[in-house]
Amino acid sequence: MARRTLGVLFAGSLVAATAAMAIPVTPGPAYDGTTKNVQINWSHTKRSNGFVDDTWWALRTSCAPEYLGERLLCDTMGRLAGAASRTFEAKMADDVGLPLVDHWGLMTAKNSPFIRSAHVETPLGLEAVLGFYRDALDKRGWTENDGALVEPDRAVVAFTTSDGPALLRLVRQDNTTIADLALRKTLAATARIQPAPGQAKLFLGNKTDEAADIAVNERTVRLAAHAGEELIDFDSATDKLPDSQKIDLPPGKYKVTLKLKGSAARQREFEVAANETWGLLVGPEGAPLPVRMY
Structure with missing residues (x-):
């Protein structure tokens, strides 16, 4: 009797799940940017002279579900992708030695014998991104030089560091803030x-x-x-x-x-x-x- 009940309940759940897959939903702000996938790539090259060259890139794609079942799948994939991206962010920031602003949709980074650099694209406003970098770089001991250019849609800030000169360039474009941070090393x-x-x-x-x-x-x-x-x-x-x-x-x-x-x-x-x-x-x-x- 118990087994039959379980079978009936299981069959009923399948019917309910199948029906849920076909229930239309209206995408809202909470789901418009839901992460469906994070594509990540990292390459590591070690040369005969001992120099190491590391490159990272990552791209987030979004999910706009039309049905309840798709929304459930999007939410699950979003949680898995979020965990993967946090692990990636921690490794990239540690290995490159540069901070990474939140809510990025695309990022690339480089640590070679010549440069440390990070390119980040985020929907956050330019003022918020500039504030993040100024605070994060100050905590790393970087000194902001005089003469910073700060405009509503653009900012260029130079820094002096113990490892060499660095530059932060921000541009606001198509509801996205593009941040380029680079520290050029002494090796030409x-x-x-x-x-x-x-x-x-x-x-x-x-x-x-x-x-x-x-x-x-x-x-x-x-x-x-x-x-x-x-x-x-x-x-x-x-x-x-x-x-x-x-x-x-x-x-x-x-x-x-x-x-x-x-x-x-x-x-x-x-x-x-x-x-x-x-x-x-x-x-x-x-x-x-x-x-x-x-």
């Missing part, structure tokens, strides 16, 4: 990644399984699947890139469009300063992954 970069004096250098790569087009202003470069995907992992990989994937740019802001085969184009504005070197990868779902290399 190799000629292969150094930009020409007064210029910036941009390397292009594709980490996806599909062909991709990257347009920087009016110049479009077609990248085969996985073309140049290792360029940010170690500087010697840039030697293998064709000239079409190496772009010299005057400092300034550039419109960048990424288009994966079979998907909609993604656009954004990308800023480079004089004497900077960047890698720009086409990431999952066509997301741009900028990594400061020098």
Whole structure:
């Protein structure tokens, strides 16, 4: 009798669960940004001279459920993804030695013989992000230099540290604050990644399984699947890139469009300063992954 009751109850629960999967729901603010997945990648390269080169990137995607069952799955996946991202954040911040602002949707980081850098994109307002970094960097013993530029949609703050000069650049764009923090080390970069004096250098790569087009202003470069995907992992990989994937740019802001085969184009504005070197990868779902290399 007990077994039959359990069977009836179990069958009933299956019916209820199946019905729940089909119940429409209205997505609200609490679910619009619910994390469904966190895609994480970390590479570690040790060279013959003992130098170590580490690169991290992570991308959060969101879930907008249309049915109750999907919402339940989104909530479960969100909790699992949150735990994974916290572990990742702790390791990245510890290994790179740079703070990481909360609520990021995309982040990249680099710790090479030449630089420590972190690129973070967050929905938090510029004022809140600036306050976070000023407080976190002050606790690390960094000294803010005079002459900081702080505007409603932009901030540039230089710091003096025991390890060398550092720079924080914040830009507000499309309801997102883009934070670039970099500490250039005393060891000079190799000629292969150094930009020409007064210029910036941009390397292009594709980490996806599909062909991709990257347009920087009016110049479009077609990248085969996985073309140049290792360029940010170690500087010697840039030697293998064709000239079409190496772009010299005057400092300034550039419109960048990424288009994966079979998907909609993604656009954004990308800023480079004089004497900077960047890698720009086409990431999952066509997301741009900028990594400061020098």
